[in-house]
Amino acid sequence: MPHALDDRRKKLHFRAWRRGFREIDLILGRFADAHLADLDAAELDAFEALLGVPDQIAYAWIVGQAPPDAAHDTTTLARIRTFHSIEQDL
Numbered sequence: 001m002p003h004a005l006d007d008r009r010k011k012l013h014f015r016a017w018r019r020g021f022r023e024i025d026l027i028l029g030r031f032a033d034a035h036l037a038d039l040d041a042a043e044l045d046a047f048e049a050l051l052g053v054p055d056q057i058a059y060a061w062i063v064g065q066a067p068p069d070a071a072h073d074t075t076t077l078a079r080i081r082t083f084h085s086i087e088q089d090l
Contacts, residue, residue: 021055046076
């Protein structure tokens with residue numbers, strides 16, 4: 001089981017850095033660098049689901065331009081928002 005989670009994390013890390021919209025690549029890629037290893041299976045599910053959302057929509061949710069839909073309003077998204085907010089303050 002740990003090996004399967006490691007493989008999944010590697011794939012999610014790759015996807016987080018290569019979405020095609022540079023701003024979201026930087027946010028999700030940096031979050032993945034810093035926190036992907038700490039996410040449990042449910043949090044990985046939420047992260048993976050967020051990676052399936054179109055770039056501009058996910059970006060708007062993360063930066064607070066639009067509220068997320070109920071299915072994506074997760075603790076993982078909250079962690080990403082907090083991470084992005086802290087990164088902006090540095």
